[in-house]
Amino acid sequence: MIIGIKDAIKLISITIIACCAVFVCAIFLNYGIDIAAQKGEITTAAGAAMYSAIVSTGKVTAAVSGGCLAMTSAVMLLFYVKNYIDTHGKELGILKALGYSNINIAKHFWIFGSSVFAGCFLGYFSAFFYLPTFYELQNADRLFPEIKPHFHPILAFLLIFLPAMIFAVLAVIYAYLRLKSPVLDLLKERREYKTKLTKRESPDMPFLQDLAKITVRSRKSLVFFIAFSAFCFSAMVQMSASMIDLASKEMAVMMLAIGLILAFATLLLSLSSVVKGSAKTIAMMRVFGYKHSDCSKAVLGCYRPFSYIGFVIGTVYQYALLKIMVTVVFADVENVPEYNFDFTACAITLGLFILAYEIAMYGYSKRIKKLPIKSVMLE
Amino acid sequence: MIKISDITKSYGTGGSKNQVLKGISLNIGDGDFTVILGASGSGKSTFLNVVSGLERPDGGSVVYDGCDITKLHDSELTEFRKDNIGFIFQQYYLLPNMTVEKNVRMGADLAENRDYREIIAAVGLHDKSQKFPGELSGGEQQRVAVARALAKKPKVLFLDEPTGALDEQTGRQVLDYISKLHNEFGFTVVMVTHNQNIAEMANTVVKMNSGKIAGIDKNQLQKTAYEIGW
């Protein structure tokens, strides 16, 4: 066995994201199906307007969060598979050299799908336990007849087994494509930067600046994740602040929890793979006498601007989304509070974000300091 | 002058404790070419790492011109390596995603050395300076490592089996560059090897045997890389 369940466990952030996505989708979809069955019994005009608003909110929420999160998990999975092949090039190269076919090696990568399965499973069942409370909340004004949550096998299939299968197949196909590179490239852990980095615009750049640039360039997906993590933080925290007025405290807490989990899961995954991926370089720099702060600044600091960009996009996104929800989706519903940009919430979120982000950076720079110089030499 | 006194070092604890260095004392003069010989597992690399400040000994002292590096804090030790030490390893350890020139620059920037291109030329790689390590042969990669180490103008150059992964021809070539540059710049060389013949290039040969010094020989006549056997 090449890839063990241990490698799949490292994909905990995908598990968490899948769990959040399925949780949100399961709640809204289950509710949508159950309420649709009761549609005929809604008689009041207010009830009908509320009904269509709820159905569209459900669709939007399920599509936006489910879609976004599924995309993120897919990107993360592919990133992880690529990273796995890059860092295990020697082992995989030797297997290939011994005569294992690509598909023979690639098929073992299905195990990465199990982390998606675990997440979906967890998400679905925690959603199921939350459903009674959610139904109660949605119908607090008694506009609809009372409904009880029902179990829908089709949802269980669509939200647990289907994603797990798709992700397992995705991992195998992607691994297969990547393994097609020549044996020697794998053995020597040679990557594509050759072609990409041959444009040398300013050959006179100091080493540390160059290192920062190359670190970012050779791991573009990490730029995305780090920006995404800031995006989640800013969008979800600010949105949850508005939710207290617009919806309910429970919604706000749920959103806050999902946002924070997502933001930190992605941030920590990205930062640890930055540190892991640069371990050899850092060790060599330390051997030569580069200060530990210079090393962290070069490999970690270069991601800072992207996180702030992510934060700004997240702020704009949540404002636009809520504005649309309030003015379009809930247009016919009475008593919907007015929505305006919340500067206080934005400032507080930014403050928290800077604090959290810098603490994480500090933690990882400590980890860089602790990297044993000798470990690279024992390889 | 490096004064090494009574270095001890062990790995593991309790029953699995492995005493690797058992009290080593040695003086290395400025500009010396010292070769450390010994069987595999005799503690040569560990000794080199301790003397160069990559690892801390359990006991003893390593004094460079009056400064005991075993007493320095981590940050001071880093600073010390920056100003004094160059390294060359058997496995090269070049940065794979940087060109030859950038790899050499990693050393050069530490000493604010603007003449790194001359050093690349000095190891015969000026026409390969825009290549990546993966595009070079083993011998060429080791010459990049030589250039990188020398670009930071070290006072002492430590080499751990620099020719261990090379064939005779390229091995001689790398050693030749090292000894030429040694003669030109006059830095101190401490080289670990288990090739007896290479020892004939040194003026001091230290023989190690299971964590102890078994003998020190002085060579009156130093041979060049092309005069020694292989």
Ligand SMILES: Nc1ncnc2c1ncn2[C@@H]1O[C@H](COP(=O)(O)OP(=O)(O)OP(=O)(O)O)[C@@H](O)[C@H]1O
């Ligand atoms: N980090 C470590 N942890 C535990 N034991 C170690 C460690 N590093 C070295 N050793 C042990 O110390 C002993 C000496 O190792 P060292 O690498 O110094 O030998 P060497 O003389 O350089 O051998 P070679 O010629 O094979 O490179 C060996 O028995 C080795 O197992």
Ligand SMILES: [Mg+2]
């Ligand atoms: Mg050794």
